[in-house]
Amino acid sequence: MMSLLLWLDKVAIISFGFIGGVYFAFSFFVMQSLKKTSAPDAIRTMNTINLVILKSPFMLLFFFSSFIALILFLENLILYKLISNEGFASLIFLLGMFICTAAKNVPLNNKLAEFDFYDSNCNPEIEWNDYYKNWIKWNHIRTTSCFISMVLLLIK
Numbered sequence: 001m002m003s004l005l006l007w008l009d010k011v012a013i014i015s016f017g018f019i020g021g022v023y024f025a026f027s028f029f030v031m032q033s034l035k036k037t038s039a040p041d042a043i044r045t046m047n048t049i050n051l052v053i054l055k056s057p058f059m060l061l062f063f064f065s066s067f068i069a070l071i072l073f074l075e076n077l078i079l080y081k082l083i084s085n086e087g088f089a090s091l092i093f094l095l096g097m098f099i100c101t102a103a104k105n106v107p108l109n110n111k112l113a114e115f116d117f118y119d120s121n122c123n124p125e126i127e128w129n130d131y132y133k134n135w136i137k138w139n140h141i142r143t144t145s146c147f148i149s150m151v152l153l154l155i156k
Helices: 002-035 039-054 057-078 085-113 124-154
Strands: none
Touching: 002 039, 002 057, 002 085, 002 124, 039 057, 039 085, 039 124, 057 085, 085 124
């Protein structure tokens, strides 16, 4: 049983690090690059990225790492060890990565996908600037949550 729990911690460290790396790349490379293009091009490109990512291995990583975090959380809940690095790591990951994605980043992506370039009342610059400012803020939280969770598991 202990070797299974140790294995789970190692898998969590790797998966949290991988997903944090993806978010890091988005915050500091992808979004910064899109910010340097025109708003219509940024919107179109981000919408394409969002469609591609839904059919990529990232989705497996996203749900797998969330499942691992949930298992770690439940394990620590059952063992009355919530005040532990594993307990904190799993809670931070679930709240800061999974819930943040579901409650903040996905709705922003959905709103951007609905942007109508042919509606004269829609301004791509306003839409992109609002999206960028909010999306990157929440993505920084996701990135930080992944790395904090990983570090907490490493230093136990």
